[in-house]
Amino acid sequence: MKTLLAITLPILLLILYFVVPEQKNNPEKAPQPPREEAEKPGMPSPETLVSLAPDPAAAIPGEPARIIIRGVASLSDIESLTFDDKPVPVFSDESGMAALVGIDFHKKPGSYPLVLTLDDSRIFKENLEVKPRVVATAEFDIPEQLGGNTPKAEHELTATLSTDSSVLDSVTAKVNPEQLWSGPFRLPLGGDPMVTDTYGYSRKTGSVSLSHLGTDFRAAEGTPVHAINSGEVAYTGTLRNFGKTVIIDHGLGIMTMYMHLSEIGVEAGDNVGKGDPVAKSGNTGYSLGPHLHLSVRIGGFSIDPMKFLELMGPK
Ligand SMILES: [Zn+2]
Structure with a gap:
Protein backbone atom coordinates (compact mmCIF):
# COMPACT_ATOMS: atom_id res chain seq x y z
CA MET A 1 0.00 0.00 0.00
CA LYS A 2 1.50 3.26 -0.99
CA THR A 3 1.57 5.98 1.54
CA LEU A 4 1.23 9.57 0.48
CA LEU A 5 3.74 11.74 2.12
CA ALA A 6 4.14 15.42 1.71
CA ILE A 7 7.40 16.80 2.94
CA THR A 8 7.18 20.45 3.62
CA LEU A 9 10.52 22.10 3.85
CA PRO A 10 11.02 25.77 4.39
CA ILE A 11 12.48 27.70 1.53
CA LEU A 12 14.35 30.81 2.37
CA LEU A 13 13.45 33.37 -0.20
CA LEU A 14 15.93 35.88 1.05
CA ILE A 15 18.40 36.71 -1.66
CA LEU A 16 21.72 37.90 -0.34
CA TYR A 17 24.21 39.83 -2.32
CA PHE A 18 27.83 39.49 -1.46
CA VAL A 19 30.63 41.14 -3.28
CA VAL A 20 33.98 39.61 -2.46
CA LYS A 131 21.17 22.47 5.40
CA PRO A 132 20.15 19.00 6.60
CA ARG A 133 17.27 17.27 4.86
CA VAL A 134 14.57 15.54 6.86
CA VAL A 135 13.97 12.14 5.27
CA ALA A 136 10.71 10.33 5.93
CA THR A 137 10.36 6.56 5.60
CA ALA A 138 7.45 4.55 4.24
CA GLU A 139 6.88 0.82 3.92
CA PHE A 140 6.72 -0.30 0.32
CA ASP A 141 5.90 -3.68 -1.18
CA ILE A 142 7.81 -5.38 -3.97
CA PRO A 143 5.25 -5.65 -6.79
CA GLU A 144 4.01 -9.09 -7.81
CA GLN A 145 5.46 -8.61 -11.30
CA LEU A 146 8.93 -8.47 -9.65
CA GLY A 147 8.37 -11.47 -7.37
CA GLY A 148 6.42 -9.98 -4.43
CA ASN A 149 7.70 -9.65 -0.84
CA THR A 150 10.10 -12.58 -0.76
CA PRO A 151 13.81 -12.70 0.21
CA LYS A 152 14.61 -13.87 -3.34
CA ALA A 153 12.81 -10.90 -4.90
CA GLU A 154 14.51 -8.57 -2.41
CA HIS A 155 17.93 -9.93 -3.37
CA GLU A 156 17.16 -9.55 -7.08
CA LEU A 157 15.90 -6.02 -6.52
CA THR A 158 19.16 -4.95 -4.86
CA ALA A 159 21.34 -6.67 -7.46
CA THR A 160 19.49 -5.35 -10.51
CA LEU A 161 18.94 -1.86 -9.17
CA SER A 162 22.67 -1.16 -9.20
CA THR A 163 22.81 -2.34 -12.84
CA ASP A 164 19.85 -0.09 -13.75
CA SER A 165 21.35 2.86 -11.89
CA SER A 166 24.70 2.51 -13.63
CA VAL A 167 22.90 2.81 -16.99
CA LEU A 168 21.21 6.03 -15.86
CA ASP A 169 24.43 7.37 -14.32
CA SER A 170 26.44 6.81 -17.50
CA VAL A 171 23.82 8.62 -19.63
CA THR A 172 23.36 11.56 -17.27
CA ALA A 173 27.06 12.05 -16.47
CA LYS A 174 27.54 13.67 -19.89
CA VAL A 175 27.22 17.43 -19.94
CA ASN A 176 26.16 18.83 -23.30
CA PRO A 177 27.89 22.24 -23.55
CA GLU A 178 24.95 23.65 -25.56
CA GLN A 179 21.72 24.91 -23.99
CA LEU A 180 18.97 22.92 -25.74
CA TRP A 181 15.98 24.11 -23.72
CA SER A 182 14.17 27.39 -24.23
CA GLY A 183 11.77 29.26 -22.02
CA PRO A 184 10.06 27.82 -18.95
CA PHE A 185 9.88 24.06 -18.30
CA ARG A 186 6.37 22.54 -18.11
CA LEU A 187 4.75 19.49 -16.54
CA PRO A 188 5.04 16.16 -18.40
CA LEU A 189 1.27 15.55 -18.45
CA GLY A 190 -1.55 17.68 -19.74
CA GLY A 191 -4.14 19.34 -17.53
CA ASP A 192 -3.47 19.59 -13.82
CA PRO A 193 -1.93 16.22 -12.94
CA MET A 194 -2.13 14.94 -9.38
CA VAL A 195 1.11 14.16 -7.57
CA THR A 196 0.73 10.73 -5.96
CA ASP A 197 4.24 10.34 -4.53
CA THR A 198 6.66 13.10 -3.69
CA TYR A 199 10.42 13.22 -4.02
CA GLY A 200 12.86 12.25 -1.33
CA TYR A 201 11.35 9.76 1.05
CA SER A 202 12.89 6.43 1.82
CA ARG A 203 10.93 3.39 0.69
CA LYS A 204 11.59 0.53 3.07
CA THR A 205 11.20 -2.81 1.34
CA GLY A 206 12.08 -5.64 3.73
CA SER A 207 15.70 -5.00 4.71
CA VAL A 208 16.28 -2.68 1.74
CA SER A 209 15.80 1.10 1.84
CA LEU A 210 15.44 2.92 -1.47
CA SER A 211 15.23 6.67 -1.84
CA HIS A 212 12.43 7.85 -4.13
CA LEU A 213 14.31 10.41 -6.22
CA GLY A 214 11.50 11.63 -8.46
CA THR A 215 7.88 12.73 -8.56
CA ASP A 216 5.01 10.35 -9.36
CA PHE A 217 1.94 11.63 -11.18
CA ARG A 218 -1.40 9.88 -11.46
CA ALA A 219 -1.79 8.71 -15.05
CA ALA A 220 -4.00 6.03 -16.53
CA GLU A 221 -2.13 3.54 -18.70
CA GLY A 222 -1.59 5.03 -22.17
CA THR A 223 -1.68 8.71 -21.14
CA PRO A 224 0.50 10.83 -23.47
CA VAL A 225 3.77 11.91 -21.84
CA HIS A 226 5.27 15.19 -23.05
CA ALA A 227 8.85 16.45 -23.10
CA ILE A 228 8.99 19.10 -20.37
CA ASN A 229 11.22 21.22 -22.59
CA SER A 230 13.11 20.93 -25.85
CA GLY A 231 16.19 18.75 -26.08
CA GLU A 232 17.71 15.64 -27.55
CA VAL A 233 16.67 12.10 -26.63
CA ALA A 234 19.70 10.67 -24.81
CA TYR A 235 18.36 7.19 -24.02
CA THR A 236 15.41 4.91 -24.59
CA GLY A 237 15.20 1.38 -23.25
CA THR A 238 13.71 -1.05 -20.78
CA LEU A 239 15.23 -1.38 -17.33
CA ARG A 240 14.15 -4.07 -14.90
CA ASN A 241 13.16 -1.72 -12.09
CA PHE A 242 12.48 1.56 -13.89
CA GLY A 243 10.60 -0.15 -16.71
CA LYS A 244 10.38 1.45 -20.13
CA THR A 245 12.39 4.66 -19.82
CA VAL A 246 13.09 7.80 -21.87
CA ILE A 247 15.84 10.29 -20.98
CA ILE A 248 15.93 13.73 -22.59
CA ASP A 249 19.06 15.88 -22.54
CA HIS A 250 18.17 19.59 -22.29
CA GLY A 251 21.80 20.69 -22.36
CA LEU A 252 24.16 22.20 -19.79
CA GLY A 253 23.82 19.14 -17.54
CA ILE A 254 20.01 19.18 -17.21
CA MET A 255 18.29 15.88 -18.06
CA THR A 256 14.77 14.58 -17.49
CA MET A 257 13.81 10.93 -17.10
CA TYR A 258 10.34 9.48 -17.75
CA MET A 259 9.80 6.00 -16.30
CA HIS A 260 7.43 3.01 -16.01
CA LEU A 261 6.14 3.80 -19.51
CA SER A 262 3.95 1.49 -21.58
CA GLU A 263 5.15 2.76 -24.98
CA ILE A 264 8.15 4.73 -26.17
CA GLY A 265 7.61 6.97 -29.20
CA VAL A 266 11.12 8.37 -29.77
CA GLU A 267 14.63 7.11 -30.37
CA ALA A 268 18.01 8.15 -29.00
CA GLY A 269 19.34 11.07 -31.04
CA ASP A 270 15.87 12.49 -31.85
CA ASN A 271 15.41 16.20 -31.31
CA VAL A 272 12.20 16.99 -29.44
CA GLY A 273 10.35 20.22 -28.87
CA LYS A 274 8.79 21.37 -25.63
CA GLY A 275 5.48 19.54 -25.17
CA ASP A 276 6.14 16.95 -27.86
CA PRO A 277 4.64 13.55 -27.00
CA VAL A 278 7.56 11.17 -26.37
CA ALA A 279 5.84 8.17 -24.77
CA LYS A 280 2.72 6.78 -23.13
CA SER A 281 2.55 6.23 -19.39
CA GLY A 282 2.30 2.73 -17.99
CA ASN A 283 3.07 0.35 -15.16
CA THR A 284 6.32 -1.34 -16.18
CA GLY A 285 9.21 -2.21 -13.82
CA TYR A 286 9.08 -1.54 -10.05
CA SER A 287 5.61 -0.03 -10.12
CA LEU A 288 2.53 -0.80 -8.08
CA GLY A 289 0.02 0.76 -10.47
CA PRO A 290 -0.19 2.91 -13.59
CA HIS A 291 1.54 6.25 -13.08
CA LEU A 292 4.27 8.45 -14.53
CA HIS A 293 7.55 8.86 -12.67
CA LEU A 294 9.52 11.98 -13.57
CA SER A 295 13.10 12.49 -12.47
CA VAL A 296 15.20 15.60 -13.10
CA ARG A 297 18.96 15.44 -12.95
CA ILE A 298 21.34 18.39 -12.77
CA GLY A 299 25.00 17.55 -13.20
CA GLY A 300 24.11 13.89 -12.71
CA PHE A 301 22.26 14.38 -9.41
CA SER A 302 18.52 13.65 -9.16
CA ILE A 303 16.80 16.61 -7.58
CA ASP A 304 13.16 17.31 -6.68
CA PRO A 305 11.30 17.89 -9.99
CA MET A 306 8.70 20.12 -8.33
CA LYS A 307 11.40 22.34 -6.80
CA PHE A 308 13.05 22.42 -10.23
CA LEU A 309 9.78 23.61 -11.79
CA GLU A 310 9.44 26.29 -9.10
CA LEU A 311 12.77 27.70 -10.31
CA MET A 312 12.56 26.91 -14.03
CA GLY A 313 8.80 26.70 -14.70
CA PRO A 314 6.38 29.43 -15.73
CA LYS A 315 6.66 32.55 -13.58
ZN1 LIG B 1 8.31 7.17 -8.69
Missing part, protein backbone atom coordinates in the same frame (compact mmCIF):
# COMPACT_ATOMS: atom_id res chain seq x y z
CA PRO A 21 36.36 40.52 -5.23
CA GLU A 22 39.82 39.06 -5.14
CA GLN A 23 42.71 39.93 -7.37
CA LYS A 24 44.27 36.68 -8.51
CA ASN A 25 47.63 38.15 -9.48
CA ASN A 26 47.65 41.36 -7.51
CA PRO A 27 46.90 40.73 -3.84
CA GLU A 28 47.90 44.25 -2.80
CA LYS A 29 45.27 45.94 -4.91
CA ALA A 30 42.52 47.44 -2.77
CA PRO A 31 39.21 45.53 -2.74
CA GLN A 32 36.39 46.85 -4.91
CA PRO A 33 34.07 49.25 -3.07
CA PRO A 34 30.55 48.08 -2.23
CA ARG A 35 27.76 48.85 -4.69
CA GLU A 36 26.50 52.01 -2.88
CA GLU A 37 29.91 53.65 -2.98
CA ALA A 38 30.42 52.67 -6.58
CA GLU A 39 27.84 55.17 -7.70
CA LYS A 40 29.78 58.13 -6.34
CA PRO A 41 31.64 60.21 -8.91
CA GLY A 42 35.11 58.95 -9.65
CA MET A 43 34.39 55.46 -8.34
CA PRO A 44 34.09 52.34 -10.54
CA SER A 45 30.70 52.01 -12.17
CA PRO A 46 28.29 49.33 -10.87
CA GLU A 47 28.90 47.35 -14.07
CA THR A 48 32.41 46.57 -12.88
CA LEU A 49 31.02 44.81 -9.79
CA VAL A 50 29.87 41.25 -9.79
CA SER A 51 27.49 39.60 -7.35
CA LEU A 52 26.75 35.94 -6.87
CA ALA A 53 23.43 35.23 -5.20
CA PRO A 54 22.37 31.74 -4.16
CA ASP A 55 18.60 31.54 -4.46
CA PRO A 56 17.35 30.35 -2.05
CA ALA A 57 20.16 31.55 0.20
CA ALA A 58 20.43 28.09 1.77
CA ALA A 59 20.09 24.85 -0.16
CA ILE A 60 18.82 21.43 0.87
CA PRO A 61 20.16 18.07 -0.36
CA GLY A 62 17.98 16.92 -3.25
CA GLU A 63 16.99 20.43 -4.31
CA PRO A 64 18.25 22.75 -7.03
CA ALA A 65 19.81 26.09 -6.16
CA ARG A 66 19.77 28.89 -8.68
CA ILE A 67 22.85 31.05 -8.75
CA ILE A 68 22.18 34.55 -10.01
CA ILE A 69 25.12 36.36 -11.54
CA ARG A 70 24.91 40.12 -11.83
CA GLY A 71 27.38 42.61 -13.14
CA VAL A 72 28.86 40.48 -15.93
CA ALA A 73 28.21 41.84 -19.41
CA SER A 74 28.22 38.59 -21.37
CA LEU A 75 28.67 34.83 -20.97
CA SER A 76 31.97 35.08 -22.81
CA ASP A 77 33.34 37.18 -19.91
CA ILE A 78 33.08 34.13 -17.64
CA GLU A 79 35.94 31.69 -17.49
CA SER A 80 34.34 29.31 -15.01
CA LEU A 81 31.87 28.84 -12.18
CA THR A 82 32.42 26.03 -9.71
CA PHE A 83 30.44 24.68 -6.78
CA ASP A 84 32.43 22.57 -4.34
CA ASP A 85 35.25 22.54 -6.92
CA LYS A 86 33.08 21.06 -9.71
CA PRO A 87 32.25 23.08 -12.84
CA VAL A 88 28.70 24.46 -13.18
CA PRO A 89 27.47 25.68 -16.60
CA VAL A 90 26.24 29.28 -16.77
CA PHE A 91 23.34 30.31 -19.01
CA SER A 92 21.31 33.35 -19.83
CA ASP A 93 17.53 33.49 -19.81
CA GLU A 94 14.74 36.04 -19.43
CA SER A 95 15.70 36.48 -15.75
CA GLY A 96 19.32 37.21 -16.58
CA MET A 97 22.56 35.31 -16.19
CA ALA A 98 22.29 32.28 -13.97
CA ALA A 99 23.44 28.75 -13.19
CA LEU A 100 21.74 25.77 -11.60
CA VAL A 101 23.42 23.61 -9.01
CA GLY A 102 21.91 20.21 -8.26
CA ILE A 103 22.56 19.42 -4.61
CA ASP A 104 23.22 15.70 -4.20
CA PHE A 105 20.53 14.01 -2.09
CA HIS A 106 23.36 12.53 0.01
CA LYS A 107 25.34 15.77 0.41
CA LYS A 108 26.48 16.41 3.97
CA PRO A 109 25.25 19.67 5.50
CA GLY A 110 27.84 22.41 5.53
CA SER A 111 29.14 25.46 3.73
CA TYR A 112 30.42 24.86 0.20
CA PRO A 113 32.27 27.35 -2.00
CA LEU A 114 30.91 28.91 -5.16
CA VAL A 115 33.71 30.45 -7.15
CA LEU A 116 33.22 32.62 -10.23
CA THR A 117 36.31 33.34 -12.33
CA LEU A 118 36.15 35.99 -15.05
CA ASP A 119 38.35 35.98 -18.09
CA ASP A 120 40.10 39.10 -16.77
CA SER A 121 41.29 36.89 -13.86
CA ARG A 122 39.03 38.43 -11.23
CA ILE A 123 37.68 35.83 -8.84
CA PHE A 124 34.47 36.12 -6.80
CA LYS A 125 33.63 33.77 -3.99
CA GLU A 126 30.44 33.04 -2.13
CA ASN A 127 29.45 30.19 0.13
CA LEU A 128 26.31 28.15 -0.36
CA GLU A 129 24.97 26.78 2.88
CA VAL A 130 23.59 23.25 2.59
Whole structure:
Protein backbone atom coordinates (compact mmCIF):
# COMPACT_ATOMS: atom_id res chain seq x y z
CA MET A 1 0.00 0.00 0.00
CA LYS A 2 1.50 3.26 -0.99
CA THR A 3 1.57 5.98 1.54
CA LEU A 4 1.23 9.57 0.48
CA LEU A 5 3.74 11.74 2.12
CA ALA A 6 4.14 15.42 1.71
CA ILE A 7 7.40 16.80 2.94
CA THR A 8 7.18 20.45 3.62
CA LEU A 9 10.52 22.10 3.85
CA PRO A 10 11.02 25.77 4.39
CA ILE A 11 12.48 27.70 1.53
CA LEU A 12 14.35 30.81 2.37
CA LEU A 13 13.45 33.37 -0.20
CA LEU A 14 15.93 35.88 1.05
CA ILE A 15 18.40 36.71 -1.66
CA LEU A 16 21.72 37.90 -0.34
CA TYR A 17 24.21 39.83 -2.32
CA PHE A 18 27.83 39.49 -1.46
CA VAL A 19 30.63 41.14 -3.28
CA VAL A 20 33.98 39.61 -2.46
CA PRO A 21 36.36 40.52 -5.23
CA GLU A 22 39.82 39.06 -5.14
CA GLN A 23 42.71 39.93 -7.37
CA LYS A 24 44.27 36.68 -8.51
CA ASN A 25 47.63 38.15 -9.48
CA ASN A 26 47.65 41.36 -7.51
CA PRO A 27 46.90 40.73 -3.84
CA GLU A 28 47.90 44.25 -2.80
CA LYS A 29 45.27 45.94 -4.91
CA ALA A 30 42.52 47.44 -2.77
CA PRO A 31 39.21 45.53 -2.74
CA GLN A 32 36.39 46.85 -4.91
CA PRO A 33 34.07 49.25 -3.07
CA PRO A 34 30.55 48.08 -2.23
CA ARG A 35 27.76 48.85 -4.69
CA GLU A 36 26.50 52.01 -2.88
CA GLU A 37 29.91 53.65 -2.98
CA ALA A 38 30.42 52.67 -6.58
CA GLU A 39 27.84 55.17 -7.70
CA LYS A 40 29.78 58.13 -6.34
CA PRO A 41 31.64 60.21 -8.91
CA GLY A 42 35.11 58.95 -9.65
CA MET A 43 34.39 55.46 -8.34
CA PRO A 44 34.09 52.34 -10.54
CA SER A 45 30.70 52.01 -12.17
CA PRO A 46 28.29 49.33 -10.87
CA GLU A 47 28.90 47.35 -14.07
CA THR A 48 32.41 46.57 -12.88
CA LEU A 49 31.02 44.81 -9.79
CA VAL A 50 29.87 41.25 -9.79
CA SER A 51 27.49 39.60 -7.35
CA LEU A 52 26.75 35.94 -6.87
CA ALA A 53 23.43 35.23 -5.20
CA PRO A 54 22.37 31.74 -4.16
CA ASP A 55 18.60 31.54 -4.46
CA PRO A 56 17.35 30.35 -2.05
CA ALA A 57 20.16 31.55 0.20
CA ALA A 58 20.43 28.09 1.77
CA ALA A 59 20.09 24.85 -0.16
CA ILE A 60 18.82 21.43 0.87
CA PRO A 61 20.16 18.07 -0.36
CA GLY A 62 17.98 16.92 -3.25
CA GLU A 63 16.99 20.43 -4.31
CA PRO A 64 18.25 22.75 -7.03
CA ALA A 65 19.81 26.09 -6.16
CA ARG A 66 19.77 28.89 -8.68
CA ILE A 67 22.85 31.05 -8.75
CA ILE A 68 22.18 34.55 -10.01
CA ILE A 69 25.12 36.36 -11.54
CA ARG A 70 24.91 40.12 -11.83
CA GLY A 71 27.38 42.61 -13.14
CA VAL A 72 28.86 40.48 -15.93
CA ALA A 73 28.21 41.84 -19.41
CA SER A 74 28.22 38.59 -21.37
CA LEU A 75 28.67 34.83 -20.97
CA SER A 76 31.97 35.08 -22.81
CA ASP A 77 33.34 37.18 -19.91
CA ILE A 78 33.08 34.13 -17.64
CA GLU A 79 35.94 31.69 -17.49
CA SER A 80 34.34 29.31 -15.01
CA LEU A 81 31.87 28.84 -12.18
CA THR A 82 32.42 26.03 -9.71
CA PHE A 83 30.44 24.68 -6.78
CA ASP A 84 32.43 22.57 -4.34
CA ASP A 85 35.25 22.54 -6.92
CA LYS A 86 33.08 21.06 -9.71
CA PRO A 87 32.25 23.08 -12.84
CA VAL A 88 28.70 24.46 -13.18
CA PRO A 89 27.47 25.68 -16.60
CA VAL A 90 26.24 29.28 -16.77
CA PHE A 91 23.34 30.31 -19.01
CA SER A 92 21.31 33.35 -19.83
CA ASP A 93 17.53 33.49 -19.81
CA GLU A 94 14.74 36.04 -19.43
CA SER A 95 15.70 36.48 -15.75
CA GLY A 96 19.32 37.21 -16.58
CA MET A 97 22.56 35.31 -16.19
CA ALA A 98 22.29 32.28 -13.97
CA ALA A 99 23.44 28.75 -13.19
CA LEU A 100 21.74 25.77 -11.60
CA VAL A 101 23.42 23.61 -9.01
CA GLY A 102 21.91 20.21 -8.26
CA ILE A 103 22.56 19.42 -4.61
CA ASP A 104 23.22 15.70 -4.20
CA PHE A 105 20.53 14.01 -2.09
CA HIS A 106 23.36 12.53 0.01
CA LYS A 107 25.34 15.77 0.41
CA LYS A 108 26.48 16.41 3.97
CA PRO A 109 25.25 19.67 5.50
CA GLY A 110 27.84 22.41 5.53
CA SER A 111 29.14 25.46 3.73
CA TYR A 112 30.42 24.86 0.20
CA PRO A 113 32.27 27.35 -2.00
CA LEU A 114 30.91 28.91 -5.16
CA VAL A 115 33.71 30.45 -7.15
CA LEU A 116 33.22 32.62 -10.23
CA THR A 117 36.31 33.34 -12.33
CA LEU A 118 36.15 35.99 -15.05
CA ASP A 119 38.35 35.98 -18.09
CA ASP A 120 40.10 39.10 -16.77
CA SER A 121 41.29 36.89 -13.86
CA ARG A 122 39.03 38.43 -11.23
CA ILE A 123 37.68 35.83 -8.84
CA PHE A 124 34.47 36.12 -6.80
CA LYS A 125 33.63 33.77 -3.99
CA GLU A 126 30.44 33.04 -2.13
CA ASN A 127 29.45 30.19 0.13
CA LEU A 128 26.31 28.15 -0.36
CA GLU A 129 24.97 26.78 2.88
CA VAL A 130 23.59 23.25 2.59
CA LYS A 131 21.17 22.47 5.40
CA PRO A 132 20.15 19.00 6.60
CA ARG A 133 17.27 17.27 4.86
CA VAL A 134 14.57 15.54 6.86
CA VAL A 135 13.97 12.14 5.27
CA ALA A 136 10.71 10.33 5.93
CA THR A 137 10.36 6.56 5.60
CA ALA A 138 7.45 4.55 4.24
CA GLU A 139 6.88 0.82 3.92
CA PHE A 140 6.72 -0.30 0.32
CA ASP A 141 5.90 -3.68 -1.18
CA ILE A 142 7.81 -5.38 -3.97
CA PRO A 143 5.25 -5.65 -6.79
CA GLU A 144 4.01 -9.09 -7.81
CA GLN A 145 5.46 -8.61 -11.30
CA LEU A 146 8.93 -8.47 -9.65
CA GLY A 147 8.37 -11.47 -7.37
CA GLY A 148 6.42 -9.98 -4.43
CA ASN A 149 7.70 -9.65 -0.84
CA THR A 150 10.10 -12.58 -0.76
CA PRO A 151 13.81 -12.70 0.21
CA LYS A 152 14.61 -13.87 -3.34
CA ALA A 153 12.81 -10.90 -4.90
CA GLU A 154 14.51 -8.57 -2.41
CA HIS A 155 17.93 -9.93 -3.37
CA GLU A 156 17.16 -9.55 -7.08
CA LEU A 157 15.90 -6.02 -6.52
CA THR A 158 19.16 -4.95 -4.86
CA ALA A 159 21.34 -6.67 -7.46
CA THR A 160 19.49 -5.35 -10.51
CA LEU A 161 18.94 -1.86 -9.17
CA SER A 162 22.67 -1.16 -9.20
CA THR A 163 22.81 -2.34 -12.84
CA ASP A 164 19.85 -0.09 -13.75
CA SER A 165 21.35 2.86 -11.89
CA SER A 166 24.70 2.51 -13.63
CA VAL A 167 22.90 2.81 -16.99
CA LEU A 168 21.21 6.03 -15.86
CA ASP A 169 24.43 7.37 -14.32
CA SER A 170 26.44 6.81 -17.50
CA VAL A 171 23.82 8.62 -19.63
CA THR A 172 23.36 11.56 -17.27
CA ALA A 173 27.06 12.05 -16.47
CA LYS A 174 27.54 13.67 -19.89
CA VAL A 175 27.22 17.43 -19.94
CA ASN A 176 26.16 18.83 -23.30
CA PRO A 177 27.89 22.24 -23.55
CA GLU A 178 24.95 23.65 -25.56
CA GLN A 179 21.72 24.91 -23.99
CA LEU A 180 18.97 22.92 -25.74
CA TRP A 181 15.98 24.11 -23.72
CA SER A 182 14.17 27.39 -24.23
CA GLY A 183 11.77 29.26 -22.02
CA PRO A 184 10.06 27.82 -18.95
CA PHE A 185 9.88 24.06 -18.30
CA ARG A 186 6.37 22.54 -18.11
CA LEU A 187 4.75 19.49 -16.54
CA PRO A 188 5.04 16.16 -18.40
CA LEU A 189 1.27 15.55 -18.45
CA GLY A 190 -1.55 17.68 -19.74
CA GLY A 191 -4.14 19.34 -17.53
CA ASP A 192 -3.47 19.59 -13.82
CA PRO A 193 -1.93 16.22 -12.94
CA MET A 194 -2.13 14.94 -9.38
CA VAL A 195 1.11 14.16 -7.57
CA THR A 196 0.73 10.73 -5.96
CA ASP A 197 4.24 10.34 -4.53
CA THR A 198 6.66 13.10 -3.69
CA TYR A 199 10.42 13.22 -4.02
CA GLY A 200 12.86 12.25 -1.33
CA TYR A 201 11.35 9.76 1.05
CA SER A 202 12.89 6.43 1.82
CA ARG A 203 10.93 3.39 0.69
CA LYS A 204 11.59 0.53 3.07
CA THR A 205 11.20 -2.81 1.34
CA GLY A 206 12.08 -5.64 3.73
CA SER A 207 15.70 -5.00 4.71
CA VAL A 208 16.28 -2.68 1.74
CA SER A 209 15.80 1.10 1.84
CA LEU A 210 15.44 2.92 -1.47
CA SER A 211 15.23 6.67 -1.84
CA HIS A 212 12.43 7.85 -4.13
CA LEU A 213 14.31 10.41 -6.22
CA GLY A 214 11.50 11.63 -8.46
CA THR A 215 7.88 12.73 -8.56
CA ASP A 216 5.01 10.35 -9.36
CA PHE A 217 1.94 11.63 -11.18
CA ARG A 218 -1.40 9.88 -11.46
CA ALA A 219 -1.79 8.71 -15.05
CA ALA A 220 -4.00 6.03 -16.53
CA GLU A 221 -2.13 3.54 -18.70
CA GLY A 222 -1.59 5.03 -22.17
CA THR A 223 -1.68 8.71 -21.14
CA PRO A 224 0.50 10.83 -23.47
CA VAL A 225 3.77 11.91 -21.84
CA HIS A 226 5.27 15.19 -23.05
CA ALA A 227 8.85 16.45 -23.10
CA ILE A 228 8.99 19.10 -20.37
CA ASN A 229 11.22 21.22 -22.59
CA SER A 230 13.11 20.93 -25.85
CA GLY A 231 16.19 18.75 -26.08
CA GLU A 232 17.71 15.64 -27.55
CA VAL A 233 16.67 12.10 -26.63
CA ALA A 234 19.70 10.67 -24.81
CA TYR A 235 18.36 7.19 -24.02
CA THR A 236 15.41 4.91 -24.59
CA GLY A 237 15.20 1.38 -23.25
CA THR A 238 13.71 -1.05 -20.78
CA LEU A 239 15.23 -1.38 -17.33
CA ARG A 240 14.15 -4.07 -14.90
CA ASN A 241 13.16 -1.72 -12.09
CA PHE A 242 12.48 1.56 -13.89
CA GLY A 243 10.60 -0.15 -16.71
CA LYS A 244 10.38 1.45 -20.13
CA THR A 245 12.39 4.66 -19.82
CA VAL A 246 13.09 7.80 -21.87
CA ILE A 247 15.84 10.29 -20.98
CA ILE A 248 15.93 13.73 -22.59
CA ASP A 249 19.06 15.88 -22.54
CA HIS A 250 18.17 19.59 -22.29
CA GLY A 251 21.80 20.69 -22.36
CA LEU A 252 24.16 22.20 -19.79
CA GLY A 253 23.82 19.14 -17.54
CA ILE A 254 20.01 19.18 -17.21
CA MET A 255 18.29 15.88 -18.06
CA THR A 256 14.77 14.58 -17.49
CA MET A 257 13.81 10.93 -17.10
CA TYR A 258 10.34 9.48 -17.75
CA MET A 259 9.80 6.00 -16.30
CA HIS A 260 7.43 3.01 -16.01
CA LEU A 261 6.14 3.80 -19.51
CA SER A 262 3.95 1.49 -21.58
CA GLU A 263 5.15 2.76 -24.98
CA ILE A 264 8.15 4.73 -26.17
CA GLY A 265 7.61 6.97 -29.20
CA VAL A 266 11.12 8.37 -29.77
CA GLU A 267 14.63 7.11 -30.37
CA ALA A 268 18.01 8.15 -29.00
CA GLY A 269 19.34 11.07 -31.04
CA ASP A 270 15.87 12.49 -31.85
CA ASN A 271 15.41 16.20 -31.31
CA VAL A 272 12.20 16.99 -29.44
CA GLY A 273 10.35 20.22 -28.87
CA LYS A 274 8.79 21.37 -25.63
CA GLY A 275 5.48 19.54 -25.17
CA ASP A 276 6.14 16.95 -27.86
CA PRO A 277 4.64 13.55 -27.00
CA VAL A 278 7.56 11.17 -26.37
CA ALA A 279 5.84 8.17 -24.77
CA LYS A 280 2.72 6.78 -23.13
CA SER A 281 2.55 6.23 -19.39
CA GLY A 282 2.30 2.73 -17.99
CA ASN A 283 3.07 0.35 -15.16
CA THR A 284 6.32 -1.34 -16.18
CA GLY A 285 9.21 -2.21 -13.82
CA TYR A 286 9.08 -1.54 -10.05
CA SER A 287 5.61 -0.03 -10.12
CA LEU A 288 2.53 -0.80 -8.08
CA GLY A 289 0.02 0.76 -10.47
CA PRO A 290 -0.19 2.91 -13.59
CA HIS A 291 1.54 6.25 -13.08
CA LEU A 292 4.27 8.45 -14.53
CA HIS A 293 7.55 8.86 -12.67
CA LEU A 294 9.52 11.98 -13.57
CA SER A 295 13.10 12.49 -12.47
CA VAL A 296 15.20 15.60 -13.10
CA ARG A 297 18.96 15.44 -12.95
CA ILE A 298 21.34 18.39 -12.77
CA GLY A 299 25.00 17.55 -13.20
CA GLY A 300 24.11 13.89 -12.71
CA PHE A 301 22.26 14.38 -9.41
CA SER A 302 18.52 13.65 -9.16
CA ILE A 303 16.80 16.61 -7.58
CA ASP A 304 13.16 17.31 -6.68
CA PRO A 305 11.30 17.89 -9.99
CA MET A 306 8.70 20.12 -8.33
CA LYS A 307 11.40 22.34 -6.80
CA PHE A 308 13.05 22.42 -10.23
CA LEU A 309 9.78 23.61 -11.79
CA GLU A 310 9.44 26.29 -9.10
CA LEU A 311 12.77 27.70 -10.31
CA MET A 312 12.56 26.91 -14.03
CA GLY A 313 8.80 26.70 -14.70
CA PRO A 314 6.38 29.43 -15.73
CA LYS A 315 6.66 32.55 -13.58
ZN1 LIG B 1 8.31 7.17 -8.69
